[in-house]
Amino acid sequence: MLPAAPAPAMLKLQGIAVSPGVTIGEALVLDAEGFRIPRRFVERSAVDTELARLAHAVAETAREMGHNRDRIHAELGAQYAAIFEAHLAMLHDPRLQQELTTAVRDRNWWPEYAVSRTLRRYAKVFQSLDNHISQRAHDIYDIEKSLLRNLLGERRETLAAISQPVVVLAHNLTPSETANLDRRFVKGFATELGGPGSHTAIVAEGLEIPAVVGVGPFLADVSGGESVILDGNEGLVILQPDEETIARYRLEEQAAKTVATRLGRLRDLPAETTDGVRIQIMGNIEFPSEVEQCISRGSDGIGLYRTEFLYLTSRREPTEEDHFAAYAEVVQAMNGKPVVIRTLDLGADKMLTETTSEEERNPCLGLRSIRLSLRQLPMFRTQLRAILRASALGDVRVMFPLVSTIVELRQARMVLADVMEDLAEHGIAFNPKMPVGMMVETPAAALMLDAFIKEVDFVSVGTNDLIQYTLAVDRGNKEVADLYNACDPAVLRLLRRSLDVAAEAGVPANVCGQMSGSVMYTQLLLGMGLRQLSVPASAIPEVKQACRSVSVADCRLIAEKALAMDGAREVKAFLRDQLRRLHAQTVA
């Protein structure tokens, strides 16, 4: 039989760390439909009313199940209707009903909480069985969902309505859901799905809240309301933390604040190496609001302004004015410092608006980024018009993502020239000399860069995609995510080649993937000749600190050694070691 709820033991779950920081907070659980199931208690005097509400929800759910059974019976036959018959039997299980009633009457649990806690306990037991009965867990979740829907009714609370600090735990969060999280209240989040470098992860980093993804199934263990610890540095979710652990994390939270204050003092100091080489540190942003975080940390400009946000948060295609308003805000705030705006870098599969009718089998290798823009010319022209108009307000540069052939680059430049002509005809101000650059994020672009370089004003290496395409690894796929490694020699060779070709041509180069934001790679990148890094705002102080503690001469030696190695593991160990030495020096 099911054990009565045991004294909860601390549970540490390992996921993938995608946004740093630690936080302790009240869990808010979102199930597949985004319900919120808070732990609340019922006043003693209200117990009967709440029990009646529960009974009503059970009756209503039974009515729906019966209705479904009859409908399916009529349409598909008895075999198929049997599933609803089973749901009904489970719903009316006397033991379950007894447990629910006891939870409300004796423990004074809110019916929603009682339903979720009790059914999830059953689901968990079923999931743990290693035979086909484990599939019944889906039925339990179905029943839970129906009951909750009937209980919550119109009072359903959504993410948008959060009004107190919480840690969000969800099966999955879409980038737009993540983007819409209210930063005043959401202290961090963890999801069952997801991998490093996913769009959701990037958004979390932009929001500067700790985040852990790819934890695997764990929501059955939580109901919401209890304290959880989220460790975005180590990728841990800790349920039912004990006092000692809470105390340790409180200290860590405090220490992080102290370090942030210390790094904050770097704001007005230049990122200059000990042998006097000035490094440009730019910020990566997704939302105009992040500009403030870049400026306050003394960034030299915006090295990557991702514009996907504009396309992800609305069901309609953004207008030229939507684009322009966002760009103008960023450019004006940067006050003459460079702002590199990247055109749409999304797959057709991610767009909310209807862009393609065909389902793609392999979206990563499909119609996305510049390919999509060149296919959707009116949409592309709208974005380019807005970028050009913003170029009259400051140092704006445009960058095309995922270029893999020279034809794409030429076509994109032609569309740009055409839009310029159009603007000029209408007497609309723009910078006719606006620099044009491209992302180097496919092996094709890296290998052919000597040809591309003659037709661009700057390049930026996007390591996230370059790693994915070079190593043929889907970074969102948990099964192979461990193969996704910035230290892989194949990646390093393409990176070095790109930087060498750019240097030889005298074209400025930048690295804007996650690699540049991690201090583990700073010495390697400087040693390979990189003089400009674009990193998330949160990483600016630390990267600046790293640049200020090294000499380019030493970095060159480190890069040479790393590039001579055969395996990713060896490279990683070597770079870790170098970083440790650097830290030891800095502290000494």
Place this chain on the structure above:
Amino acid sequence: MAADSRESLHDANAPQSGETISCEVVVAIPQGLHARPADLLAREARRWQSRIELVADSQRADGKSILDLLTLAAEAGTRLVVEATGPDAREALEAIGSLFDRNFNEHAGSQES
């Protein structure tokens, strides 16, 4: 199978109410004790006043609860002990044993539940 083990029951002394009597059955349904037979079993068990429990190895389930019965995850061939405690324990065991004997009417192909 189940019938044999129930023979011993008839030899037992008439149980006092409050005394537990038991018999052994074997799951013969190819898919194991899945949702439909578990539902039939729970419905049958609920017809009786006695407390009814099914035991597989160390695991114990409330015979009147489909959810609890499913947690036994009893596959085809599993031996189960049915225990009944109460005034109508003997009749309850007879009825449940007979369900297993009839293989829960699985082969009838109908969904009369």
